[in-house]
Amino acid sequence: MSKAILYDATLCINCKQCEAACAEKNQLRYDDAVAAEDRQSEHKFTVVLAKGDKYMRRLCMNCADPACASVCPVAALRKTPEGPVIYEASRCMGCRYCMVACPFGVPKYEWNKLVPRVQKCTMCSDRVEAGKQTSCADACPTGATKFGERDELITEAQQRLHDNPGKYVNHIYGLNEVGGTSVLLLSSVPFEEFGYRTDLTRDPLPLFTYRVLSRIPDFIPLGGVVLGGVWWITHRREEVAAEEEPPKKTVFYPSSDPSQGDRRAK
Amino acid sequence: MKIKLSFWKLVFFFLMAAGVYATYVRFAKGLGPSTNLSDQFPWGIWIGFDVLCGVMLAAGGFTLTAAVHILNIKRLKPIVRPTILTAFLGYVLVSVALLFDLGKPYNIWHPLIMRNPHSVMFEVAYCVMLYTAVLSLEFAPIVLERFNLQKPLKIIRAVLIPLVIGGVILSTLHQSSLGTLYLIMPEKLHPFWYTPLLPVFFFLSAIAVGLAMTIFESSMSAKHFGRQLELPIIQELGRVLLVVLSVYGILRFEDLLHRGVLKLLFQPSYETYLFWLELTLALILPLALLTQKKVRMTAGGLYVTAVLVVLGFITNRLNVSITGLEGSAGVRYIPKWTELAITAAIIAAGFALFGLATKYLPIFPSETEHVAHEPEVVVGSEVLSHAGD
Incomplete structure (x- = not known):
């Protein structure tokens, strides 16, 4: 079955343990300077944003039907049955169509390298395949980031919305956006405040081109x-x-x- | 004349020198230092102009081969060669430009063995590759004829019609698919340009630009090489251009109407200004000019119209690929000098190669060439007189 991550912003304490664990897992530099950066980049795959005492994580949504994988001419990006959207640098020719196509602006590029790669969170695909949870979920001390079966996490998120009327924005972000994603978000403040678009289509984006291409x-x-x-x-x-x-x-x-x-x- | 030629040579060598230095910067330092591209704006003028406009400007190749070989419109025959030359050069230069833009250009062959049939880019890659092969075969007879190589000429002549049909199909597919590329971003591309009809608009406008480029080239060649096409042919192209532009204009209007975007046209914004610029250059002025018989029947009038159409649809492609995406990206993209230098060098190379080809190869019909070919034709060497058309 497909795995997913449920991030509940109301449980987050902005300790940034997920950022540190992510950097360690992906062998990226992580120090105070990087911790202070508030943007995803080719050297920071996940970021905890803060607005007063409200927090929100950003990471690759690992879409169920990802635009990036659909547009890649050489299939360097791929959705695995377990959930992660993975990247194979040796196939990539650097056309950057994935970056243009991604509705969340996730894939980043190593602009300053002579042999550049696309960089993004790949939902710890090796760990997930081995039956473990993602590094960020592993590191989270409060359970704000939770890893599990997508179906079960959806049920749990619905339960939380049901049990705490008024606490949350009544929306599970990622349940239906662009056909659903493997990262689900709950928040007490509107998602737009942290740059998440709520006007996204519910159709998987690859349909838009495949309708033409299949002819x-x-x-x-x-x-x-x-x-x-x-x-x-x-x-x-x-x-x-x-x-x-x-x-x-x-x-x-x-x-x-x-x-x-x-x-x-x- | 001599002073003028040496002036253009000077410009050419300056552009080439700048291009060579920019090439060094691009490959020695990488995409970051050599471009103004960023994670927010990953595609710049190398895609928006060099690739999208490059392929569009080369559309005369398939338009005219279809008109002459499939529809059998014989009076258009003398323009087939210049358009094939333009198309061939265009696609070669597009491929060169792609090598600059790709992060790992040495992997450009990967689509050959690493397939993803769901990717529009994959389909475009295949079509462009195959069509460049078709064009080189359509172009080959011009060279073969120059050196009087009969055997390969006969072979190409024998497969010419299937070749032309293949070329028209491939062109239809990838000209429209360059529009399909942008269908995956309904939330990112500004509503002026995002429409399910993008592939149709890209295809129709490619035909219009193909015709306009043919008129433009004829006038340029007349000026600089003393070779041109006869006025009746250009007038014919002007009439077809008027019809194609009208169809495109109606469709474009209906599309804006049905998507409810018309009201946005009069709200002042960065996008609105550039949309009106595109519309004025590509549709309003050319339609106003072409409907005047005085303009439609004169070489000068047709030349001005052709230039407007070409500039208008260049604006259109840049609007789709750059203007329309800046809003959602939240940044303004202005190309770096290196990006401009490489694009300018590629355009200069295109002009220079076109000039050289018209000088040394039998591209434009001229009195002297007819005389030179006459004996062969009388012997009945159909191959010689028609291959490569």
Whole structure:
């Protein structure tokens, strides 16, 4: 079954243990300077944002039907059955379409390297595959970040919303956004305040291009036959005309327009 | 004339020198130091201009081969070669530009073996690759003819029609697919430009630009090389251009109407100004000009119209790929000098190669060439007189 992360902002204490654990897992530098950065980047895959005493995590949402994986021409990005969206740097050619396509602006690029990679949270895919939870969930001291089966986490989130009327914004972010994500968020303040768009479509984004793309295999034979047919008709007329009245000009210019022949003769 | 030529040569060498230095910066220091691209704005003018506009400007190749070889419109025959030349050069230069933009350009061949048929980019990569191969075969006869190589000419002549049909299908697919690329970002692209009809608009405008470029090239060649197409042919192209632009204009209007975007057109904003600029250059002025018989029938009028159409749809592609995405990205993108230098060097190389080709290869019909070819044609060497058209 598909795994997911449930982040409940009301339980978060901004200790940034998830940031530190994430950096360690992905072998990234983590010090006070990095801790102070409030943006995801190629060297910081998750970030805890703070507005007064309200907090919110940002990380790759690991969409159920990810735009990034759908647009990647070389399948360097892939959704695994366990949930994580993983990246294989050796396949990547650096077109950066994933960055343009991602509705959450997650994939980041190593702009200053000569052999650059796309960088993002991959939901600790190796740990998840081995049956362990993600590093961030492992490190969280309060249970604000919780790892588990997606279905069970959804039930739990719904229960929390039900049991605490008024405490939360009545919305599980990630339940339906762009077709659902493997990261689910609960918050007591509107998600927009931390840059999460709530106007996203509920359709998986890959549908938007696949609706067009899937027509192509049908179009090729159809186009070929139509064009071939037009060619046959337009040239047949000419052959018939030549049969009926064999003009001298066509002897010299076998498939040429007589008017062009005249022009040349001038 | 001599002073003018050496002036342009000077410009050319300056642009090339700047381009070479920018190339060094790009490959020695990486994308970060050589561009103004960022995590917020990952695609700049190398995609927006070099690739999107490059492919669009090369659309004359498939438009004219289809008109002459499939629809059998013989009077347009003399322009097929210049358009094939433009298309061939265009696609080669687009591929060169891509090598600059890709983070790992040496992996450009990966789509050959690492497939993702759900990716529009994958489809575009295949179409562009195959169509460049088709174009080189369509272009080959011009070179073969120059060196009088009969055998390969015969082979190409034999497969010309399937080749042309393949080329038209491939072009239809990737010209429209460059629009499909942006369908995945309904929340990011500004409503002026995001529409499910993007592929249709990209395809129709490619045809319009293909026609406009043919008119433009003919005039340029007349000025600099003394070779041009006859006025009746250009007038014919002007008439078709008027029809294509009208169809495009109606569709574009209907699309804005049905998506309820018309009211946004009069709210002042950065996007509104650039949308109106695009509309004025690509549709309003050209339609106003082409509907005047005085303009439509003169070489000068058609030349001005063609330039407007080309500039208008360049604005359109830049609006889709840059202007329309700046709002959601929350940043303004202005290309760095290195980005501009490389783009300018690629354009300069295009002009120079076009000039060289028209000088040394039988591209434009001219009196002397007819005389030179006449004996061969009379012998009935159909291959020689028509291959490569």
